[in-house]
Amino acid sequence: MAAPTPEAARNQTTMELRGDREIVIARTFNGPARTVFDAWTRADLVRRWWAPRSLGVSLVSCDADVRVGGGYRYVLQAREGEPFAFSGRYTEVTPSTRLVYTQVFEPMADAGEAVITVTFEEDGGRTHMVSRERYPSPQARDGAIASGMEVGMRETMDQLDELVESLS
Numbered sequence: 001m002a003a004p005t006p007e008a009a010r011n012q013t014t015m016e017l018r019g020d021r022e023i024v025i026a027r028t029f030n031g032p033a034r035t036v037f038d039a040w041t042r043a044d045l046v047r048r049w050w051a052p053r054s055l056g057v058s059l060v061s062c063d064a065d066v067r068v069g070g071g072y073r074y075v076l077q078a079r080e081g082e083p084f085a086f087s088g089r090y091t092e093v094t095p096s097t098r099l100v101y102t103q104v105f106e107p108m109a110d111a112g113e114a115v116i117t118v119t120f121e122e123d124g125g126r127t128h129m130v131s132r133e134r135y136p137s138p139q140a141r142d143g144a145i146a147s148g149m150e151v152g153m154r155e156t157m158d159q160l161d162e163l164v165e166s167l168s
Contacts, residue, residue, distance in 0.1 A: 013157040015150055020138040023145075025131040027157050031168035033096040033122035036129060039163050040099065040118065041066045049159040051076050052152040061085075068093055072101070088113060096120060103133075111143060112136030127164075 013027040029036050039045045043062045051059040056079035064072040073087040085106040092100035097120055102113040118131045135141035 011161055013154050015153070017141075017145075021135045021141050023133040023135075023141060025133070025153065025157070026129065027161070028126055028128045029161055029164045030126055031164040032125060033120040033127045035164050035167050036127040036160075037096045037099070037120050039160055039167065040120075040129075045163065045167075046074070049163045050074060050156055052155040053159065054155060055152060057152070066090055066093055066099075088116075091115075096122075105144075108140075108143065111140040114140070114144075125168075 011028050011030065013025065016024045016026075018024055039049065041064060043064045046064065047059050047062045050062070051057040057076050059074060060077050060083060061073070061075035063074075064070070066072070068090055070093075071087065071089045073085055075083050075085045077083040087104055087106060088102035090099070090101045092098060099116075099118045099120075101116055103116055104113045105111070113136060115134045116131060117134075118129065121128045121130075133141075133144075135144065
């Protein structure tokens with residue numbers, strides 16, 4: 001039997017639409033929950049994975065005050081075009097296990113804020129992450145999907161996977 005190819009061995013990201021307002025993203029990472037949580041919350045680490053490189057997007061500014069009531073703002077820029085930002089507030093922070101925060105896509109702030117709940121469950125040195133994004137309306141969720149977010153999200157999850165492995 002042949003050895004698995006690197007593609008076959010790579011962790012896969014799943015994305016599921018639930019109801020008319022939710023997106024659920026899941027992936028298992030080859031590292032402890034503490035490492036995955038840190039990569040998700042520490043600005044110096046977020047800078048290394050949050051922008052989809054193959055799409056020519058870079059994270060030009062990344063600020064995060066990860067505590068209940070603290071805020072974050074990530075400013076991205078494509079090769080050509082104006083910078084755009086995502087921002088929000090942390091409403092629940094349980095290190096290495098759970099994070100709840102709001103998210104506003106600033107160019108479309110009138111659409112309202114999504115509430116994102118991320119859980120990190122460690123088992124045998126690997127961490128299963130589930131991100132539940134609840135949008136303020138069906139139109140806001142449909143707009144996120146129509147923007148092409150799935151392609152960028154899948155690439156950033158691959159980049160996060162690589163970072164977690166390098167840190168573990």
